[in-house]
Amino acid sequence: MDHSDLSWIPDEEMSSESSDEENSEEPIQESLNDPNVADKFIVCLSQLMCLFTICSVCCGETQGQIEYQEGTYIKIKQACTACGYQRYWQNQNMLHRNMPACNLQLSGAIHFSGCMATQTIRMLKLFGLQCISASTFFRHQRFYTIPTIVQAWQNEQRGIIRELKEIGGGLILSGDCRSDSPGHCAKYGTYSFIEDRINKVLDLQLVQSSEVPSSTWCKIEGLKRSVQFLKDQVMQVSALITDRNRQVAKWVREELCPEGTSHFYDIWHIGQSLQKALVTVAKEKDCEDLKLWRPAIIDHLYWTASSTPNGDPDKMEAKWQSMLNHVQDIHEHSYPSFPQCAHPPLEGEGRNKQWLEPGSTAAIKLESVASRKALLKDIRQLSPQHQTFSLEAFHSLILHFAPKHTGFSFLGMNSR
Structure with missing residues (x-):
């Protein structure tokens, strides 16, 4: 398909206020040899048949x-009884094996745009437009369309690999898995790698749940396949940023970390779980003050990682623990790597929240949440520079082409 043809975009999306009269004055550019660039119009059958009422030889x-x-193809025979002249007319070119060109184009347009075939065809039939089944x-x-997509992706992937090899250095990858349906009954899991330096998708691995013990294993299996693919391409992973997953963390620690790969956790995922815990605690008795502190605590989590560009785990843990003192109006700490708060004296608008009383219920509950061993271990692995937000945006884009309420075959899912 030729994506340079923008004739399907409405006028208001192409340019500022332009009238139909102005557009109609321009000659229609049409190529008889290439149906991809030829303009197409909807013509009623009665108007079409009016073109065959007069013989072009004797005018009878x-x-x-x-x-x-x-489908979209029609062949019309015109015969004149007066002079014996006859001709055949067709509305489009034929491809190999006598396949109408526009039939294949319509299939490609439906597939490449991410539309659902049955819905699109139903809409066209309700409109009365002759179309494919x-x-x-x-x-x-x-x-045709799946092999075209696979070939285009393989060509794109080879170009990305060449680009990264020219850049040199170890890969900095964001990795995560997307399930094709909500819950724990997914049929497919798609593991994706985005290279953060160039912000491009490097690899995709589609895993069917029947290939692994359960759908929850699709993530680790997809990760293994992607890493093996990179090894086959003689590419070294310098840093891997993922969400917090016990299976993934264990496998990366055993297989990749000995090879020099640094494993980091995405801040957003850690922040989401922390925020849920704070919301729960803030609903308890005498803990209402935590509602005001919750946004600042989440911001402090991000600052803890971003202000430590070298990723020093001890310093990040000390910065995070200093928050427990800060909310109680204590700004000097017993941590050698972070002895005092980095902010200037808080006066006026800088101090817009009530300090928590030392030993109060709210302070004790906050400490029980913020000092959990699992959370402290995660904070020591926070990614200071690279995050997975581009990958999350990419997964959101896939929802247009492969919505979770629709089932697809393996090849159909892989292409979408």
Whole structure:
């Protein structure tokens, strides 16, 4: 498909206020040899048949007849009884094996745009437009559009690998898995790698739940396959940023860390779990003051990592623990790597929240949440420079092409 053709975009999206009269004055650019760039119009059958009422030789009256029709293709025979002249007219070119070009184009447009075939075809039939059937679309998908997508992705992937090898250095990867349905009954899991330096998708691995013990294992299996693919390409992973997952952390620690890979956790995922815990605690008796402190505590989590560019785990833990003193109006700490708060004296608008009383219920509950061993261990692995927000945005984009309320075959899911 030629994506340089923008004729389908409405005028208001292409330019500022332009009238239809101005557009109609421009000649229509059409290529008879390439149906991809040819403009197409919706024509009513009655108006089309009016073109075959006069013989082009003797100017006598004739009547066109539909000789053959297949999807968007129509072939009309015009015969003149007066002079014996006859001709055949078709509305589009034919491809190999007598396949109408626009039928294949329609299948490609549906697939490449991420539309659902059955819904699109139903809409076209309700409009009265002659179109392909669902079975024709799936046949085109199997033999033409899926191989086209796979080939385009492989070419793109090879170009990205060449680009990264020219840049040199170890890869800095953001990795995460996307399930094709909510809950723990997913049929597919797609593990994706984005290289943070160039912000491009480096690899995708689609894992079917029947290949692993359960759907929760799709993540670790997809990670293994992606890492093996990178090893086959002779590429070294310098840093890997993921969400907190016990299986992933164990495998990376055993397989990748000995090879020199640094494993970091994405701050957003840690912040989400921390925020849920703070919301729960703030609902308890005598802990209402934590509602005001919750946004600042989450911001402090981000600052803890971003203000430590070398990723020193001891310093990050000390900065995080200093928050427990800060909320009680104590700004000097017993940590050698972070002896006092980094902010200037808080006066006026800088001090817009009530300090927690030392020994109060709110302070004790906050300490029980913020000093959990699991959380402190995660904070020591926070990623100071690179995060997975680009990967989350990419997964959101996939929802348009592969929504979670629709089931697909393995090849269909892989292409989408």
